[in-house]
Each structure stands twice: as structure tokens, then as C-alpha cells.
Amino acid sequence: xxxxxxxxxxxxxxxxxxxxxxxxAEARSLDPHVxxxxxxxxxxxxxxxxxVRYRPGTLEPMPGLAESWTVSDDGLIYEFRLxxxxxxxxxxxxxxxxxxxxxxxxxxxxxxxxxxxxxxxAFFFEQVQRVERVDKLTVRFVLDAPFAPFLSNLAYPIGLMxxxxxxxxxxxxxxxxxxxxxxxxxxxxxSGRRVTLTRFDDYHGEPAASRRLxxxxxxxxxxxxxxLMAGGIDLALELSPDNVAAFRxxxxxxxxEATGPHLWFLILNTRDGPLTDPRVRRAVDLAIDKQxxxxxxxxxxxxxxxxxxxxAFAWAVDTELSxxxxxxxxxxxxxxxxxxxxxxxxxxxxxxxxxxxxxPLAMATAIQGDLARAGIAVVIESYEWNAYLARVNAGLxxxxxxxxxxxxxxxxxxxxxxxxxxxxxxxxxGFNSGYYCNPDVDALIEQARQATDRGERARLYRSMSRIxxxxxxxxxxxxxxxxxxxxxxxxxxxxxxxxxxxxxxxWKQSRx
Amino acid sequence: xRGYAARRLLLLVPVxxxxxxxxxxxxSLVPGxxxxxxxxPYATPERLADLRADLGLDRSWPARYLLWLGNLxxxxxxxxxxxxxxVRDAVLGRLGPTLLLAGSALMLGTLLGLAAGLLxxxxxxxxxxxxxxxxxxxxxxxxxxxxxxxLILLFAVWLGWLPASGMSxxxxxxxxxxxxxxxxxxxxxxxxxxxxxxxxxxxxxAAIDVLAADHIRLCRARGIAEPRILLVHGLKAVLAxxxxxxxxxxxxxxxxxxxxxxxxxxxxxxxxxxxxxxARDLLLVQGGVLVLATAYVLVNLAADLFQHGLDRRTRAx
Numbered sequence: 001x002x003x004x005x006x007x008x009x010x011x012x013x014x015x016x017x018x019x020x021x022x023x024x025a026e027a028r029s030l031d032p033h034v035x036x037x038x039x040x041x042x043x044x045x046x047x048x049x050x051x052v053r054y055r056p057g058t059l060e061p062m063p064g065l066a067e068s069w070t071v072s073d074d075g076l077i078y079e080f081r082l083x084x085x086x087x088x089x090x091x092x093x094x095x096x097x098x099x100x101x102x103x104x105x106x107x108x109x110x111x112x113x114x115x116x117x118x119x120x121x122a123f124f125f126e127q128v129q130r131v132e133r134v135d136k137l138t139v140r141f142v143l144d145a146p147f148a149p150f151l152s153n154l155a156y157p158i159g160l161m162x163x164x165x166x167x168x169x170x171x172x173x174x175x176x177x178x179x180x181x182x183x184x185x186x187x188x189x190x191s192g193r194r195v196t197l198t199r200f201d202d203y204h205g206e207p208a209a210s211r212r213l214x215x216x217x218x219x220x221x222x223x224x225x226x227x228l229m230a231g232g233i234d235l236a237l238e239l240s241p242d243n244v245a246a247f248r249x250x251x252x253x254x255x256x257e258a259t260g261p262h263l264w265f266l267i268l269n270t271r272d273g274p275l276t277d278p279r280v281r282r283a284v285d286l287a288i289d290k291q292x293x294x295x296x297x298x299x300x301x302x303x304x305x306x307x308x309x310x311x312a313f314a315w316a317v318d319t320e321l322s323x324x325x326x327x328x329x330x331x332x333x334x335x336x337x338x339x340x341x342x343x344x345x346x347x348x349x350x351x352x353x354x355x356x357x358x359x360p361l362a363m364a365t366a367i368q369g370d371l372a373r374a375g376i377a378v379v380i381e382s383y384e385w386n387a388y389l390a391r392v393n394a395g396l397x398x399x400x401x402x403x404x405x406x407x408x409x410x411x412x413x414x415x416x417x418x419x420x421x422x423x424x425x426x427x428x429x430g431f432n433s434g435y436y437c438n439p440d441v442d443a444l445i446e447q448a449r450q451a452t453d454r455g456e457r458a459r460l461y462r463s464m465s466r467i468x469x470x471x472x473x474x475x476x477x478x479x480x481x482x483x484x485x486x487x488x489x490x491x492x493x494x495x496x497x498x499x500x501x502x503x504x505x506x507w508k509q510s511r512x
Numbered sequence: 513x514r515g516y517a518a519r520r521l522l523l524l525v526p527v528x529x530x531x532x533x534x535x536x537x538x539x540s541l542v543p544g545x546x547x548x549x550x551x552x553p554y555a556t557p558e559r560l561a562d563l564r565a566d567l568g569l570d571r572s573w574p575a576r577y578l579l580w581l582g583n584l585x586x587x588x589x590x591x592x593x594x595x596x597x598x599v600r601d602a603v604l605g606r607l608g609p610t611l612l613l614a615g616s617a618l619m620l621g622t623l624l625g626l627a628a629g630l631l632x633x634x635x636x637x638x639x640x641x642x643x644x645x646x647x648x649x650x651x652x653x654x655x656x657x658x659x660x661x662x663l664i665l666l667f668a669v670w671l672g673w674l675p676a677s678g679m680s681x682x683x684x685x686x687x688x689x690x691x692x693x694x695x696x697x698x699x700x701x702x703x704x705x706x707x708x709x710x711x712x713x714x715x716x717x718a719a720i721d722v723l724a725a726d727h728i729r730l731c732r733a734r735g736i737a738e739p740r741i742l743l744v745h746g747l748k749a750v751l752a753x754x755x756x757x758x759x760x761x762x763x764x765x766x767x768x769x770x771x772x773x774x775x776x777x778x779x780x781x782x783x784x785x786x787x788x789x790x791a792r793d794l795l796l797v798q799g800g801v802l803v804l805a806t807a808y809v810l811v812n813l814a815a816d817l818f819q820h821g822l823d824r825r826t827r828a829x
Binding site: 010011012014015018020025026028029031034036117118120121123172173175176190191192193194196212214216217218219220222223226227229230231232355384385386387389390391393418426429430431 | 554558594595596609661665676680682779787
């Protein structure tokens with residue numbers, strides 16, 4: 001009865017000057033010091049800028065709001081020269097005092113606006129002892145101890161600069177009234193529907209190519225696919241591996257990918273059970289068919305990984321270290337050699353979903369099959385994500401032999417420092433849930449953290465990665481390849497290993 | 513009648529008290545908490561403890577429940593940690609869309625259900641009855657989210673007549689009623705077909721009974737046409753018997769439209785609640801459940817009162 005009426009409706013598409021982005025969830029906060037989710041970062045990075053940013057296509061810091069910087073020989077003092085003539089979207093000027101305000105707000109409990117938090121990632125700057133204004137455009141950071149990842153941390157969203165005037169005006173609600181110095185300024189946020197950004201005409205750099213960005217939260221991946229096909233959005237993030245594969249073949253769409261600083265691995269219990277024997281750990285690593293996991297289960301939305309440093313940190317990676325090749329014979333031989341008293345049954349913990357976990361259940365099932373072929377029986381125990389973190393972060397007990405885990409970091413230091421050192425056991429506040437301990441590894445991580453020369457740091461990380469591959473505290477499987485599917489007429493898109501989504505150069509060709 | 517309504521309204525207080533107490537208790541016993549959800553893999557015990565203190569999660573749950581009750585008394589529902597805004601704003605902002613969707617689905621479902629039920633009863637045991645009964649059965653058995661996906665595929669992706677999801681066209685500045693209506697159509701249809709199935713079955717049974725009643729036989733003896741008998745003399749009785757089910761469907765639609773809200777990205781309460789549970793956002797869950805439970809009780813009360821009214825008039829006639 002309604003059908004004839006509907007037939008008059010034609011397909012409605014977004015206007016040419018606006019890009020509509022299908023995000024995976026509703027944003028939590030647009031205050032970069034409060035936000036912790038990638039979903040929020042993808043909006044923030046278009047609104048705000050930090051002192052440094054990642055060089056496009058890499059994870060290496062380059063000048064942002066700071067034109068240049070110097071580091072003292074002892075690695076304790078960083079001095080930044082700021083870009084002149086920069087204004088926040090609310091009209092206030094950006095200078096050394098704004099930088100000081102931003103860090104004090106996060107780090108100093110006595111700061112009048114410290115109560116506009118909490119700032120969950122403020123520990124990224126826990127080495128910062130004080131921030132000083134040298135002159136209007138020079139700012140100095142004094143650290144407690146040399147901390148090589150400092151610059152990468154500044155490039156992370158936690159280092160983005162918020163307008164102090166906006167914080168004073170809106171207090172805790174500044175996350176809903178964001179004001180930065182970036183190419184786009186905030187215009188509105190309708191809960192559950194959209195966040196709209198418009199081009200900032202007084203931007204200090206090259207003006208954005210599109211007039212408007214509209215971020216839509218679309219939690220259901222099937223709906224993101226449907227919207228992309230119906231034309232309601234111009235690009236969609238984080239589609240399922242099968243859908244990405246389908247769009248690759250489809251005319252009129254483009255698939256962009258970048259492998260991130262991400263590792264998906266099994267934590268192996270080195271303290272209790274059969275995996276205390278390094279030969280058995282090695283056998284597990286050899287028996288997992290990573291090629292098939294990446295190709296068949298993940299449909300090329302990830303690449304095989306090796307060692308404790310994700311390949312996205314190109315400068316720190318050991319190119320000669322190759323991933324453990326699938327070798328069932330050697331795995332069986334090692335198991336025979338280990339002469340376990342009875343055939344082992346290993347318990348594998350997996351979450352049902354979760355940040356960066358890819359397709360955990362499907363992957364766990366494939367791994368279960370792989371290990372069965374080597375003669376290792378595996379029982380899978382699955383948990384909801386939040387409950388899972390609570391269980392695994394507390395450390396693997398005698399009832400858990402393996403646990404799937406994924407990390408996305410912004411510096412090669414982070415993951416090994418938090419999850420591989422002897423002193424990073426859960427009881428000590430770390431994430432070494434498998435209780436691996438090798439003093440040589442600890443020494444290398446510590447030295448790399450203090451080295452100011454990047455070549456030296458790279459050498460130390462390479463040595464560390466080799467030891468880790470030999471000891472096999474983890475069965476490292478894959479690194480996630482972020483995917484973005486866009487309609488063919490969207491130009492100037494780029495996805496970065498950081499997984500952020502800076503869209504100032506993106507624009508849409510008009511429809512013929 | 514007025515006394516009855518007042519008693520039922522008074523009953524709302526212990527019901528809500530019980531519901532919120534249970535939700536609070538269960539949510540507090542489930543492993544994981546908002547601090548863990550926010551920090552994710554970075555959640556060291558020390559940082560967790562700090563953030564928990566900042567968020568006021570370091571007290572025992574009964575203590576927090578009492579605090580929540582105290583604040584509620586002053587109209588303060590607390591602050592949502594997963595949305596970084598006051599719970600009241602979040603819940604009220606989502607209530608309108610939920611009521612709109614549930615209301616339109618209930619209306620369409622009731623119309624379709626009654627029509628199907630009456631038609632089947634008039635053609636009792638004939639081929640039309642069998643066809644209608646079969647269709648109704650399919651309506652009940654179809655998962656609404658699957659139906660929703662099929663509708664999206666047909667009307668949004670292939671035909672391009674209707675938008676696939678959302679409540680308004682995001683690139684337009686304002687929202688016009690026509691635009692919202694276009695977005696409302698598919699989710700309403702997905703929900704209404706299921707509701708129509710349930711209502712239709714009851715309406716059919718009721719209409720068959722009513723058609724066998726004495727006063728209807730009298731009408732028939734006077735030579736009044738069958739459809740006219742049913743619509744003029746029997747409809748009230750059928751409605752009265754169907755009303756409790758319609759009331760239950762209303763409650764179900766308000767609280768149970770979660771899948772449909774997710775698939776159609778409808779900015780409603782159900783979807784927000786699911787996200788809030790995953791984020792262990794206790795206060796947001798509490799606020800949402802409080803509003804949903806109130807709506808549920810009120811709607812059922814309205815249905816009961818309506819039925820009362822119908823019954824009287826039926827008896828008087």
C-alpha cells in the first residue's frame with residue numbers, strides 16, 4: 001500500500017563537500033586527555049594537534065605544533081620551539097603557557113582543573129617532573145629519568161593540545177565542546193547519531209580539502225556494510241575479514257590497509273604445567289599454522305608477526321628475524337624429546353571479542369585444530385572481554401596454559417616493558433601474565449629505554465627480539481592490518497600504521 | 513477505579529526499588545568494572561585503584577547503592593563513565609527515539625494483528641483462516657533482526673528507496689518529520705510484524721469466542737451481515753480480550769527492541785543499555801533500567817485500565 005509512494009523516493013547521497021564516516025561506536029569523550037579508545041582518537045586527530053606528530057605512513061615523530069626541539073645529552077631535558085601565530089578554534093592563542101596548562105592539568109593534582117579528568121593515560125608522561133615556560137614560544141620539559149619513548153608518547157592523542165580557554169569555560173564537559181588547533185573544528189554532537197566537524201578557515205597549515213566530516217556510530221558491522229552499499233556513508237572502518245574480501249572484488253570501492261603496531265599472541269604459562277618446558281613452548285609455536293590463520297581465518301586482514309616488536313616500528317625491527325615456520329615434524333620431535341609423562345591437554349583462554357583481538361574464537365578454534373595434529377589436545381575456555389581482562393591480567397594460574405592477548409602500542413618499548421620483564425609480574429603491577437623471566441631481556445629493555453640514540457635503541461631491540469623468539473614466552477601470531485573501505489570517488493585517503501584517521505587531505509569527486 | 517489506579521501506581525515504588533537493587537547487585541557481582549573497561553590492556557592494579565577511587569568505585573556496592581538512592585531523591589542520577597555525561601541527559605536523550613519506535617511499531621502491529629485476527633475468525637476454518645494463521649505463525653517465528661536485515665537489503669541497498677539506518681539524514685542540519693518518517697519505516701515494520709503475529713493469534717481466538725456468544729447469535733437471527741456484527745457488536749469484546757497482550761507487547765517493544773535498535777542504528781535506550789552493560793557503566797544501566805521499568809509498569813497499567821473501561825461498556829451493552 002505504501003510501496004507506490006516509496007517508489008518516488010530516490011536514493012539520497014551525502015553532498016560532495018562532506019565525507020560521512022562509519023565509525024564502530026559512539027564516541028566517549030572528545031577530550032584527548034580523557035579519551036582512551038581508538039574510536040575517539042580517529043575524531044580527535046582531526047580536531048587537535050600535538051607538539052609532534054607521526055610522519056605520514058610511519059610511527060616516527062616529526063614536528064607538529066613544535067617547529068623544532070633539542071634533547072640534552074643526559075636525555076633529561078627536552079626543549080621545544082613552538083610554531084608562531086597558531087590559534088585555537090575558539091580564537092585564543094596557542095603558546096608556551098597553553099602547553100604548560102595542558103600538562104599541568106593532567107599531571108599536577110593541585111592544578112585548579114585537575115578535577116576535569118580522570119586522565120587514565122596520564123602515566124604516559126609519568127617521567128615528566130616539570131614543564132617550564134622559557135619564553136612565549138619556547139617550552140621545556142624536565143624528566144626524572146631518561147625516557148626514550150617520550151617523543152612517541154607526545155605524538156599519541158594523550159599529547160594533543162586542548163584550548164585552556166575551553167577547559168576554563170566548560171570544565172569537565174570540554175569533552176563535548178572540543179577546541180583544538182587542527183584542520184577541522186567541532187560543530188555538533190548528537191548522541192548516537194553523529195559528530196560533525198567543519199573546516200577551520202584560520203588553520204595555520206594547508207586548509208582541509210573537504211568542508212565537512214560527519215562521523216556516524218554504526219556498531220553493527222553488517223549495517224556498516226549495508227550503509228556503504230546504500231550510499232549513506234562514504235567510508236567504513238573495521239569491517240569483518242569476509243566483507244573486506246568481498247569489497248576487494250567489487251567495482252566502485254577501494255580497500256586501503258596499513259599494518260599497525262599491533263601483536264596478537266598467546267601468552268604461554270612458563271610457571272605452571274607442561275609449558276614450563278621450553279621445548280613444549282617451541283613445539284606449540286611450530287605447530288600453529290600462521291599462514292593459514294592469516295589467509296583463511298583472517299582473510300589477509302592481518303600479517304604474520306615475529307618477536308616482541310611489531311613490524312610497524314620499521315626502524316627497530318630485525319629484518320633478518322623470520323617468523324617461526326609451520327613445521328609439524330619438528331614440533332612432534334620436540335614433544336617426543338620433552339617426554340611428557342602423559343599426553344598433555346592444554347587449556348586455552350580466549351575472549352569472545354575485544355579491542356584488537358581480531359576474530360578470537362575462530363582463531364582459537366583453528367589453533368586447537370593445529371595443535372591436535374601435533375598431538376596436543378586443547379580445551380578452549382571463552383570469556384566476555386571485560387571479565388577476560390580481569391582473569392588474564394591477574395596472571396595465569398595452574399588452570400590456564402595459554403591465553404590469547406593483543407596489544408597496540410605507540411613505541412617498541414611499551415609492550416616488552418609492561419609484559420615481558422621479570423619485574424612486570426601481575427603482583428608487581430605489570431602484565432607479564434605468563435611469568436616469563438630472563439635477566440638478559442630485562443637488561444636490554446632497560447638500556448633501550450635510556451638510550452638517546454635511535455640506532456643504539458634499534459640494536460638493543462633486535463637483540464631482545466632474538467632472545468624472546470628463542471625462549472618463546474609467547475606464541476606470536478599476527479599483526480592487525482587496519483582496513484578502511486571507501487567508495488571509489490573518495491580521493492586523498494591514507495591509512496597510517498597508527499590507525500588514526502587524519503582526513504584533512506581527503507575529498508570526494510563530484511558525481512557525473 | 514481511581515483507587516485501583518492509585519494502588520497500582522503506589523506499587524510502582526517497591527517494584528522500582530526491587531528492580532534497581534537487583535540490577536545494582538548483579539552488575540556489581542559481574543567480573544570487570546568500568547575502570548578496567550576504560551584502561552583496557554593498560555590496567556595495572558595501581559592505576560586501576562587510582563581510577564576506581566576517582567570514579568567512586570572503591571566503596572562497597574551496598575554503600576554505593578545507598579548513595580545512589582540518596583542522589584536519586586534529589587533528582588540526580590549520577591554521571592556516566594562510558595559516555596562522560598550526566599546519566600539523566602543520556603537517558604532522556606534516548607527515551608524519545610525509543611518511545612517513537614515502540615509506539616509506531618505497536619500501532620502498526622495492533623492494526624495488522626487485529627485485522628488478521630478478525631479476518632481469520634470471520635473465515636473460521638476456511639482457506640483464508642488457514643492462510644492468515646500460517647502468515648501469523650511465520651510472523652511470530654521470524655527473528656525480527658533477520659527480517660530487519662532483509663528489509664535493509666531490499667529497500668535500502670537494492671531499491672534505494674529508504675535509508676538503511678539511523679533516525680535522520682546526518683548531512684542535513686535539522687530534522688524534518690518527513691525525514692524521520694522515512695527512517696522510521698523499516699525498523700517499525702520489522703518490529704510490527706512480530707507484534708502483529710502475537711496480537712493476531714489472540715485476536716482470532718477472541719473473535720471466534722465472541723462470534724459464538726448469545727448476543728451475537730441474536731444479531732445473526734436478525735439478519736445482520738457477519739462482518740458488521742463483528743465490527744459493531746463484537747469489536748469491543750475482542751479488544752477487551754486482546755488488550756492485556758497488547759500491553760505486554762508494548763512493554764516488550766519498549767525494552768526489547770535492542771536488536772532492531774542495533775541493526776538500524778536507532779539512537780534508543782535499548783542499544784545504549786547493551787553498550788552500557790559491556791562497559792560496566794553501572795549508573796547508566798541503573799538510570800536506563802529505572803526509566804524502562806517505569807514505562808513498562810505504566811503502559812501495562814494503562815492497558816489494564818483501558819480493558820476495565822471496555823469491559824464495563826461491554827457489560828452495559
